[in-house]
Amino acid sequence: MACLRTHLIQANQLLHTQYTEPKIIYKPKGSIAGSAFLVRWEIQLNSIMLLENGMHFIEEVVPHELAHLIVFKEFGKVKPHGKQWQYIMSEILGKIPTTTHRFTVHRNTYLYYCKCQQHHLTSIRHNKIQNNKTSYLCRKCDTILKLKNTT
Numbered sequence: 798m799a800c801l802r803t804h805l806i807q808a809n810q811l812l813h814t815q816y817t818e819p820k821i822i823y824k825p826k827g828s829i830a831g832s833a834f835l836v837r838w839e840i841q842l843n844s845i846m847l848l849e850n851g852m853h854f855i856e857e858v859v860p861h862e863l864a865h866l867i868v869f870k871e872f873g874k875v876k877p878h879g880k881q882w883q884y885i886m887s888e889i890l891g892k893i894p895t896t897t898h899r900f901t902v903h904r905n906t907y908l909y910y911c912k913c914q915q916h917h918l919t920s921i922r923h924n925k926i927q928n929n930k931t932s933y934l935c936r937k938c939d940t941i942l943k944l945k946n947t948t
Contacts, residue, residue, distance in 0.1 A: 800859045801840075808867055808889050819866055823847070828902040831858040833865035835874075840866070846900045857898065860890045909942040911935035916942055 801818065809816055820837070823844040832841040840862040847854050864885040865877065872881045878896045886894035906917035913935060918926075925931045926944070933942045 800855045801863060804860050804863055804890050807891070808863070808885070811889050812867070812871065814870070816867065816870060819863070830854065830898040830900055831862040833862040833869075835866060835869040838866060846898075846902075850900050854900065857895070860886065860892045861895075864890055864892075864894075908945040909933075910945060911938050911940045911942050913938040913940075915945075918942070 798821070801821070805816060805818060808814070817838070819833075820839040822839055822841045824841055825844045827843060830843050830846050833839070834841065840859070842858060842862075846858075864882055867885050867889070868875060868881045871885070875881050878894070883894040886892045905920050907920070907923040909916045909918050909923075911934075914937065916933075916935070918933070922933065923944075926933070926942075934940065935942060
């Protein structure tokens, strides 16, 4: 919150605005470090990446998402990482305008087997199998993948 407040105060001073603190939401999943919900004036942060990366995450992701909110207020709906966003990041918030993070993403996988090997399936594919929406075949032996029996 200190990082958010510091950058928000800086932006308000330089832009002569009085933007309020956005709501912060923490989500413990996915590969996205953060998201800005423009109309709701909210920032969503990946709580797992935050815990694993600490201040590096905060100093990179919080200003990035705050810049999206400020751009929306200042310029309306524009290209997400366009010249307006780059301007807010560099000239107003004093940050290098990078568009992607390099934090490690941990994905939950499920162990499945065929006749010739084991396969690590994502939770999305696992859920599709469990809900009888689809099945997957091994490309090598052409047999249906089965969940490892845990009993």
